[in-house]
Amino acid sequence: MGYDFDRLVPKQGSASVKWSKAVMEEINGRGDLLPLWVADMDFDCAGPIKEALAEVASSGTFGYSCRTGEYMEATSGWFSIRHGWDVDKDWLVFSPGVVAGINAIIQQFTRPGDKIILQSPVYHPFFGLVNGNGRIVSDNRLLELGGGDYAMDFEDLERRASDPKAKLLLLCSPHNPVGKVWSRAELERLGDICLANGVLVVADEIHCDLVFRERRHVPFASIKESFAMGSITCTAISKTFNLAGLQISNLIAVNGKLRERLKERLETCGISEPNPFGLAAAVAAYTEGGGWLDEALSYMEKNRDLMADFLGREIPEITYRRPDGTYLAWLDFRSMGLGDAGLRGMLVDDARLALNQGYIFGESGSGFARLNFACPRFILEKALENIRGAVARRR
Ligand SMILES: Cc1ncc(COP(=O)(O)O)c(C=O)c1O
CATH class of the missing domain: 3.90.1150.10 (Aspartate Aminotransferase, domain 1)
Structure with a gap:
């Protein structure tokens, strides 16, 4: 198509937080x-996304919105084509953002005083989500291997996961900020430890599409049935297509019981409905943005x-x-x-x-x-x- 990534889209004076x-x-x-x-x-946004947004703007229809069949098809199709993961449309739960979604998950599936396992250094809002909800950070620090490389510390994870107070692990995959794309073997070991100890895995896979040629992202829930049932995955168009301001993300809950409880919490918080711009952008991104x-x-x-x-x-x-x-x-x-x-x-x-x-x-x-x-x-x-x-x- 020939997009011009050398061109800086002028953002000074806009509402961009980054450029403010x-x-x-x-x-x-x-x-x-x-x-x-x-x-x-x-970078400038993909052409089909801008066209889809312009169409919504000119339609004049900005009322309460629901996820359309087209949106569900497009989202599930993306995971199948790009990640070889067949995501049933019924598993998709809406949240305006991954952070909002994780907040709802923490509130619904843990109690104040429970421990939540993080793997630092890690995406900084995770700490606020845990501490701000009165839960306790259990830090399964990544091991430094030298030369800027990192690995998971499984021995430490065994100890932390076996603490009866530990209820949930926030997995960052691919990992922000260290840039690791975790291997299937690493994810399998982490999942086996968490599941054996009844620790719910929340897989923040928002960076899943941003993987360079030599590696491949493995969706945690795609590894085996027990992982699918014992986890919730968080993804979005926001990082992949540079659309964070449109506030639309997907929580993928294969386990029907977890899914229903999660939906209840999102409804209680009043954040269970998408906006028409986010919806249109997601359809265009997932069908024409590759x-x-x-x-x-x-x-x-x-x-x-x-x-x-x-x-x-x-x-x-x-x-x-x-x-x-x-x-x-x-x-x-x-x-x-x-x-x-x-x-x-x-x-x-x-x-x-x-x-x-x-x-x-x-x-x-x-x-x-x-x-x-x-x-x-x-x-x-x-x-x-x-x-x-x-x-x-x-x-
Ligand atoms: C690991 C991770 N999770 C979540 C987010 C933010 O997600 P959202 O804007 O959908 O809340 C980011 C943003 O950089 C991130 O790196």
Whole structure:
């Protein structure tokens, strides 16, 4: 099709959180920063999605909306074609977002004081979801293998899952921020441990479509029947097609009892109905967006590899492993010994970049920063140049 991923869609002055000077100022103390933080892409959206949204806008029909047969077909078709997972339409449960969905799951399937297992460093809102609901984080930290690589710590997981207070595990697959696409064997071992201990697995697979060529995402619930029955999967068009603002996501609950209880909670919270724009975008994305996604992935893969070449050559102080999936680079600055405040000072006041500070992903993220490379190459090159200069001034 030939989309132009080198073109920056102007977002300054829009409602984009990523590009908002006011938001960056609030977080970083200054707004004059190049933003490579929030997990949005800076690319133009796929043509068929924009057309579908324009059609809704011109229809003038913006009332309460329900999921159409077309939407259910498109969603289930996507998982079958892209992931070889036959998702029955009945398993699909609507939530406006994955975070809202996980919040409902935590409230419905655990009680205050229960423990929820996370694998840090991990997507930072997970901590708020657990703590904010009066549950307790049980941190099954990922093991560092060196060279920026990570693995799950299964011995520690056995101990944590066997604690009678542990009721749920939040799996991040592919993993944000470390970029791991977990193998079938790893997922199987995790699932066997959780199921043997009655721990519900909530598989946040929002990054499942953002996997580079050499790897393949394995949906947790597709591995075996017992995993399907003992888990709830969370997915969305939001990361895949850069549509987070449209507030539509899919919770996939194979187990009918879990599904009905989940629906009850979403209804109680008043978040069980989609909006017409999200619905139309999802149908267009899942039926006509595959070509755009393939082109976006190959562009992002080049950005990912460019980073590895640049950092290896110019900034050996930073350890970076090419992520298998996600468009997030997890940069280890610990060899510079700056501490979190020093690292922040270097990145914000010197390099003039808005990145995500690593410590927000858990204590084990201290000394790291997360950089979003889903941007036109010239933006990435500018950001890397700025980091190079700032590091050089500290040698
Ligand atoms: C692992 C993970 N889960 C959930 C979300 C957010 O999902 P939503 O916007 O649908 O709440 C993100 C966004 O970056 C994410 O990385």
